[in-house]
Amino acid sequence: MSSFTFTIEAECSESWARAGTFQTPHGAIQTPIFMPVGTQATVKSVSPEELRSVGAQIILSNTYHLMLRPGSELISSFGGLHSFMHWDGPILTDSGGFQVWSLGHLRKLSEEGVLFKSHLDGSPQFMTPESVMRIEAELGSDIILPLDICAPYPCAPKEAKEAMERTHRWEERALVAKERYRPDQALFGIVQGAFEPELRQESARVIGNMPFPGLSIGGLSVGEPKAQMWEMLRHTTPALPREKPRHLLGVGSPEDLVEGVGLGMDMFDCVLPTRVARHGGLFTRDGRVSIKSARFKTIPGPLEEGCDCYTCRNYSAAYLHHLYRAEEQLYYRLGTIHNLRFMLRLAADLRASILDGTYPTFREAFLKRYQPASE
């Protein structure tokens, strides 16, 4: 019997939002959930203990980066990613497909796999659906993703269809290969289909029917307008099996989390909250603010009144402003802790609203008050 089980505890009657619990060998994940991204086996500038303190239940790491440095064999010899990076909660690793796709002309696709050059030393690398399963087995993450092809935006329908169909073939190969390596890992399927409603529906049906214990929605948030991303989800979600957890890859911001939940998504990951924090952008209930603004110079209170994060409990906005201006490393940590806590508290609030049947009200109130950044 699988050590992964997904239980749906509540469903919204006016939207596709649902609250659930996903059991993994490293603990339970209560959904909806935001997953902080630790690309290089560390969530930039915070410690595992700090991740726990902000309420992180699962983190995401990047197969592409780890296979190049320090190498999956080395991580395997250390007992896997959990012990290597001192994080004993669940870990999801992506497949590297998205990063390789981002390399542009440096990669070459074939039916067998993808040839690309390392961004570190230019060395040639060949990734196949099978080799990715081996690498993720060595990493030892709880949830693993198969190699996929992310179509560009915009993309001709023919190209979108070919990319989707090859991705489907690759996912079948991944399912076979994975059984040879670590059957105890949960391999999620990836739904593609670019920006073609019919392809999205087809991919959701095809991948939804394969024996994956969960599904990731890929190929979105790649440069298209936000409205178009949500439109694709409206075509995708109804074709997905209800009983499997759904992960929206690479999304997003606070407002994206609120929207995505209503469109039936359970899991989210994005570098945005940690990246913008390092550049001075901090989340508040009223929207994103910039700590570099002179208006924070003399504010003796916390960045956000009532925030329960370590940063707001112990430091003034003026001190954060000073650290940012002085380019002090402690700023990056304190800003990151605040934004992660904001995302995880938001996920917990969304969950609570679904459980007590008030998600539509919560959604409306949040989006009315929260001023998103113009990007």
Add this chain to the structure above:
Amino acid sequence: MSSFTFTIEAECSESWARAGTFQTPHGAIQTPIFMPVGTQATVKSVSPEELRSVGAQIILSNTYHLMLRPGSELISSFGGLHSFMHWDGPILTDSGGFQVWSLGHLRKLSEEGVLFKSHLDGSPQFMTPESVMRIEAELGSDIILPLDICAPYPCAPKEAKEAMERTHRWEERALVAKERYRPDQALFGIVQGAFEPELRQESARVIGNMPFPGLSIGGLSVGEPKAQMWEMLRHTTPALPREKPRHLLGVGSPEDLVEGVGLGMDMFDCVLPTRVARHGGLFTRDGRVSIKSARFKTIPGPLEEGCDCYTCRNYSAAYLHHLYRAEEQLYYRLGTIHNLRFMLRLAADLRASILDGTYPTFREAFLKRYQPASE
């Protein structure tokens, strides 16, 4: 009655080493002690809680940097440096004299004070013995230092004597001014005299006889050979009053701490342990090692077997090596924690050896084993 009292608990019979306790309004300091440096109201890359966890009892901050950014008036309006930076232990602030001296041709000395240009925006600034007392009163540190003149190395005897005599006059002015501001702060005297044994002895006598509750030895570690620095201390210490705590300004490395204690010093501060950590240099009982070295790539154990720091208790040397190579911010924190813990454990070990009468043996064993860096 002063809230600062220094009690000597043990003295070595074969050297000038002593163990004591210095009471301050923010807690007791057990000497010998190393003081981490938090130039801009933060010890680079570590939190106040982490400073406590490595055993820090007092930290040092820089008047020059804080007066320019964020400004001492702002810090005063926040209730002082302790609450501004969320550190409730004792704080020592230097006078800024050393930083201004480092500006070279950008400063102009007169009997009244020193005119210089801010390194941040080029704005003209004038510092006097009196204004420094006002600024340090606004910072609200426990121990404050007076404006002094640090002679260059090398330095002609005439110039050295003039700098020392002016420093002495400035210290008298500081004593008068300080009473107007915050009599509850402990103003330490600064002993100068460059590299002239007679001047060192004279300065020790003159400053030692003024009503300062403690003494800082300045003007050393400015480029001279180590042997010459220790030679100057051999002339200074015997002329100092026994009952006042002695602070060796800007020193130093692990081996300097061990040597300095034997020459009668009680307090040490230096950016070296934190700065070299950020550049990959980590202390072990056998000497300083470089974490960037390929030999650490596959080491599954801690950087130093038996080290009780957070870093060594939770992470492998290989993981530190990976973080350093990947330029991840968590490395700077983990390296800094290890080096600070090394320094503070060394200070505690030195204290214990003085208390049980084994300092000479401890000193010999440490220096025999510890391989210092060649700088």
